[in-house]
Amino acid sequence: MKDCYLGIDIGSISTKAVVIDRQYHIISSCYIETKGNPIAAVQEAIQQIHMDGYRLRGIGTTGSARKLVGLLLNANVIKNEITAHAIGTLTFHPDVRTILEIGGQDSKVICIRNGLISDYAMNTLCAAGTGAFLSSQAKRLDVDVKAFGNVALTSKNPTNIAARCTVFAESDLVHKAQIGYPKEDIIAGLCKSVVLNYLNNVCKGKKLEPPIIFQGGVSKNKGVHRYFEEILKQPVFVDEHGHLMGALGVAILASREKEQKEYTLDLANLSFKTLGQECQDCSNRCELLRIYRNEELLDTLGSKCGKY
Amino acid sequence: MDKIKIGIPRGIHYYYFGNFWKYFFEKCNIELIYSPKTTQELVDRGSAIAPDEMCLSMKIYLGHLSYLEGKCDYVLIPRIDRFDKNNQTCTNFLAIYDLAHHYFQTPILNYNIDTHHDLLDGLLELRDLLGISKMELIKAYEYAKEKERQIKEQQEKEQYQKMSEDGKKVLVVSHAYNIHDDFIGGPLEKLLEDNHIIPLYSDYFQEEQTNALARCLSKDLYWKYSRDAIGAIPLCEKVDGIIFLSTFPCGLDSLVYEFVMRSMEKPYLYLVMDDLSSKTGLETRIESFVDLLEQS
């Protein structure tokens, strides 16, 4: 039996899982919505993927819920999403110099030199211009978020939308809609403002060297993609597996790990519970999160003094 | 030697020294080039250069500098540290020379004002560059100072005239570079006029007077331009309301206006302008403020 490795990227909006073999070929993958419940999402993801005929030798987790899920699955690699994305992308596109990534809550830029991360930046202000923002605006305009990009492509005169801050953007958008701008122009304007905002906020001071690759959930939006190319005045690649790069990267890291063991995935039969509480033992008043598997305490996260 | 051309960015210092510069350089026979009035485009240029968290007024200033890039031999950028212990400036005023030096290539005509150097000292250091003698420079300085004083007097007179007019009056309290900027204070002025409100401006009063009066409100405040601004409040007892105009995220205003507002008895409005504020938001806020004034 051949070895395989599982990588899971649990983001705020979506959860991605991918199974690869030693040669980094994708055996199986899935993409589901997190819906605010990372544990349920992971359980569902594991049911959707298959690895028949392979031995699972490593698990890696990344994304904002990486610690929690890593603990549950007893993962051998828990990595932040920036490193995971870079590793994943570099494995499939070794010559890439710049990775643009816009996800659900975060957006980031990663600069690469000589196959190594040389610089990166993440959004510092609020969630304006990220995936969550786009889908909430799509709902407001009553357009399916998946069709959003195509609608944007039909516009010839994108409206100017102030997208620096979610609150301002919403009021501006509502206002523009009220005074009668065509919907496709507003949508295109929104896509364009996401790009401008991203370049002004996240990429300030960074040199964006070609080849440039665009990833994350928002990369599926053709409107945003188009404005990236228009404003940067050069081709920007979007990989069809772009949304999986984080999961891929962490699966690759799991395969590189020296210590390997055999895993079985019977998550479906287990019950997980998390319990939040405030520790009263000292003046730090840490917010503790206790994680139980089948009533057994696995770990306590969030303690600052190292008591747990 | 060819005559030099000096670029004046229409931001920050322009609103304090613009009149002085105009007459001073006119007397020195030096040509000035002004950047245009602030537009959305200049704001965007500035925001593209500046760090995100920098205040809008500075972003606009950088936008003006970027407009002047390559259009003149020198840009005039003074640095003002402090006039005395109780009249200091915002740290952006301290860094403005080095920031401009970092971002732009055009040579900078710079003088420095601090406790040991006043405006004349600063200008005297530039006399070789300007190609004029000490005597000429002092003459031009005195001429420009006199002109500046006359303009100021006129402005003040108009303010008092307005104050005795009939109708609702509002005092706009802010830094001069916010009040008279076409992007920041411009829309406000227009909206006030549309609503038949007579605006008075804190910087049109004599600064010696307002600066001293600021002590009635705050005993420890040590920023000159903030003192000049809030000092107009006790001077304008007769106005119906006060508008505090600030730019996002001005460090001084965040403290000073909060402090003053806490002891305000008149109706007041606190407006913070962002580089992308929508005009409707401003309209709604001004109109509801006007309604409030009408009731009282």
Added chain:
Amino acid sequence: MSKVSYPQMGSYGVPIYFLLSHILEDDIVEPPNITDATLELGSKYSPDFVCTPFKYTLGTMIESLEQGADVLIQMGGGCRYGYYHELQEKILKDLGYSFVLINLVNGGNKISISQLMKAYPLTIQKRHCLKYLYLTKKMVFYMDKIDDYIRQNRCYEQTKGSFNRLKKEMLQEMKEVHSARKLRHIYHTYMSKMKKVPRKPMTKRIRVGLIGELYTLMEPKANEDIEQLLNDYGFEVKRYTNVTYLLFEKRKKVKRYLKHFFIKYRLGADALDNIHHTEELCKKGYDGIIHMKSSFCTPEIAAMPMIEELTQKYDVPVLFFSMDTTTSQTGFLTRIEAFCDMLEMRKS
């Protein structure tokens, strides 16, 4: 008899308590440690876009007042920190507290103990006061030296917490001193104890420089205890900013910085120092630089473009943090982890 309290910053509460307890006859209310509850209190009553030290100190003041304090001390200057006190006094009085607030910093610039004396006619001999002032200064000096050593060595300790335990013990002993000789003795004892702490073998040496705005750097709660985090990663940390530097060394050094440097003027607060330290760190071959400030810290915002220019010139990665009371810890950790990964990958 009144009860005196002061704002909290790092472990500097120890020398401040030491000083006040010896020169004042009044009771002293030790301010409680800063917790999320403190921040909530502080943020609730603070203006919109004020910098975060305002919120931290306001929160602490409310907690001290709740514990019965009626004299508060505030100090700070160089930027808008110098004007905190008047607004804080107003906010607290509006909340209905009655107290006296003493600002030790004159016109936003000079620290003067005489300010304290003016508000507080002393009954104790001047000589006695001077002695304890001197001892406090020395205590701060030794503390800063020890902290500097810890930052650069804690990453190699075999048993986690060895250095922190020693420091705690040292501070405890320092509280009881009455002579400079005893103080020096404690310092040397603990320094040699620390040098003997069992260490892990050094596989690869990664050094990170920490620069930025002073309060955020010196209060662990405000920087998510970044020094400990980096040390846990196995990285050495260098930080220039400490109270000794700010009070006793800065003035002289700034003059020197300005002489041969591409920056022409002082930039306000510690902006110039930080730019200079960036260059120093780059030249000394540090592997990375982390710049931390509280949100909307004006002088540091102006310094950032120059810091970026330098780090690009020397090809040293730099990470900027703008800390707010609402900064999400997860997002912060992700950025730090990625930065550490990046430094490790660059090194190998």
